[in-house]
Amino acid sequence: MTYDIKRGVSLYSFQNDTFLGRMNLEDCIRTCAEMGATGIEIIGEQTFWGWPEVGVAPEKIAEWHALMAKYGTTPVCHDFMLDYKRYKGQPMPFAEQVASVKKDIEFGALLGMKFIRSLVSVDPEVLVAAAPFAEEKGIKILLEVHAPLHFDHPWILRHAEAYEKAGTDALGFLPDMGVFLYRYPRVWKERFIRNGVPREAADFIEAGFNDRRLAEYVVNDVMLKWGPGPQMGMVETLRHNAAFSPKRMLDFMPRIHNIHAKFYEMTEDLVEFSIPYDEVFAVLKQGGYKGHICSEYEGNRWVEDAQEVESVEQVRRQQLMFCNLLGETMPQTLVA
Amino acid sequence: MTYDIKRGVSLYSFQNDTFLGRMNLEDCIRTCAEMGATGIEIIGEQTFWGWPEVGVAPEKIAEWHALMAKYGTTPVCHDFMLDYKRYKGQPMPFAEQVASVKKDIEFGALLGMKFIRSLVSVDPEVLVAAAPFAEEKGIKILLEVHAPLHFDHPWILRHAEAYEKAGTDALGFLPDMGVFLYRYPRVWKERFIRNGVPREAADFIEAGFNDRRLAEYVVNDVMLKWGPGPQMGMVETLRHNAAFSPKRMLDFMPRIHNIHAKFYEMTEDLVEFSIPYDEVFAVLKQGGYKGHICSEYEGNRWVEDAQEVESVEQVRRQQLMFCNLLGETMPQTLVA
């Protein structure tokens, strides 16, 4: 099948630099443009102060569009949150949840986005109810398939069934590549060791994960061999991460429109230490994927206690890997 | 595709009656034969005292074969256990695990079985090492795919990869239908209520399961609304059971040779309250399944505190359902 995989970046990747005031919005967008990663994804409330409770000034929206024009970048996706626990002790009413999603649809449309990302915990009925408004605005709502869930998970199947039953193209999926974690991330292991996990325990947990053993067996073994302590926090990660199969995306491909290229560590050899992106790209090509794959660097929180976080370099390496996997020529600035 | 689905019963179904001395081996086999469920599966150490530590006398093996001949039944599968925790505080060495599996292969062959069932926690390397001996004996070792695992689970994929790499037909799968649990079993709910769970909590947990919500959300909600108590035991079941999709068996069909028709409650309308056997049979037919589907009644442990366990009637109802799904004529005794 024909495919058209475009390179993008979620500005989530630069959270460390923006939190510390080292990069502003223009810095982020320029950095992506220089890598030829022209698709831009944002977490709305990370990029724009005030969203959604206060709102965003028209000048800020104008600034966004001006930056898109200046750097030749394309708005791709606004990741929204739906704070259904806004009220202490009582669930947010259904109608209010739907209204909240509509508000994010409008915001996405205002920014020129094609998609808005829903978190996986949101009820399918809420998205189905918001779908007609999304169609009207030319926006698709994409459910992020995120660890510990995966494409074969009953909750995801329930969403898929609801989207089919609704008969709308306005609902789809956004797979986060973290669900295809085939090797325990080195930066996680080292962080846990710095947090006090004995190296033998860390080795044991890593081996258990890499062998794909059921989490509960490893949890029990660690408790027996080392008892309570920071190693329980490390082994707990096995309950929430696993090596699911990228080919499972095939059945869902017609409704997949954006991808989070989650990553923890790009090595100097241009491979992600834990996630098999060569296999991911093979599946995307096989399935005829047409859309962006957006870098989503998440190693930052794992190394920040021990070194300077090099988000831009890490994203650059992933983009280089993408160029290799796509047979694209690398922009000169990217190779440098 | 052509298919050939044969009806059988795992004698595990009659555990309550055999434990209480109400049915002996001949009673069990005759009961199955009368239902036209001629394939017989056993848990070796349930049916034969002494296995494996003491051994089984030749007279007992002879009795088994005599009963098969008398009732026209067929040995299908010996479910073995591999007690790799036989030694306190130390793991059983790899070579000893392999030797143990070989012992069960020999036992299965002695009984005329075509298959032996391995539990899902067993290492693929152990089964791969035992495979040549299994080939020699004309036995296939089948890994039971059992909740909380499912066909897309990394551990199952690891087994599948190991079997392909080994290039042997002696290794395969035995899916337990409990992985396709689409509705919270009524007999579980009523038992938990009898054990002290408030009905409102039980309703809430049932609804959470039926909505396919992620277990941790429901666990947290139950803790917040009702606090510690027997409801935590009920909600805990959501961590180990889910509604996975029967169609996932298709990719594995060439290595599926036996099926556990796990069930908790056959209603008078001849449906299993929780597991969609019509969908299961559709998938088996689509995939060209050739082998037995063996009743595995497990509602017994959920009702035994409140009523007489009616294992035979429950199995009879499931066999009637199988006849309907297969367009088979029901034996007169079955219809009675």
Next chain:
Amino acid sequence: MFDHRIICEEGFRNVSDAGEVTGFEFLARLPYYRGLGLSMVENLAVTVDGEEIPREDVRFSVRGRSWTLDELETCYDDRWNFGEKATITVKRAGGLPAGRHKLKLAERLRISYLPFVPTTTFETELELAA
């Protein structure tokens, strides 16, 4: 499973040695759909009328063979079969007085495919046989 059938109604009586009452015994079964090798029976904690019996005072017997609980842990040639009624004997000078007694048995079994080692507990009230 089989919760109300683990401690058997029959077989609860005092035991004697050379005319001297040395303890009491009762019959018990596994709460499990299969048998288990004896090395994997980690504990059989007996409580009678609220009083916990020391581990070293408990004996387990099947088919004429008898072990202490410690000895069970290294017994690899025998098992407690599915449905089999084992004799649990408690060493206790004078045994128990005639009448009804509360009996509690906690079985701790090391089952290979479970990540943890479960303990299953049963309670009943029985009349001591004459």
Next chain:
Amino acid sequence: MFDHRIICEEGFRNVSDAGEVTGFEFLARLPYYRGLGLSMVENLAVTVDGEEIPREDVRFSVRGRSWTLDELETCYDDRWNFGEKATITVKRAGGLPAGRHKLKLAERLRISYLPFVPTTTFETELELAA
């Protein structure tokens, strides 16, 4: 995440009202990759030099607006933005003496997609500004 940047190095000082020292304040940020509506900030537990500050003595301020912690719970029209430095003010007659102090802040945030409500705790030692 951002653990060693949650309690800011600058802005730790006493505060006065009409020439009277009424408390102290410091700057803090969210340990999170996005902002959060104020109604979802369930607690900001302050401990100074090992002494826990009563909840009612804590004030939260951003961009000139100020709330008690109880008032935060029903504030639906403002938020603590990503990276935004909020002013945490503690009412305390006389404030703190000059010199270094241990500061601890435990942020309890109700985040919709998490099944539970996490508390994240930060500690640092700071010099009180003159």
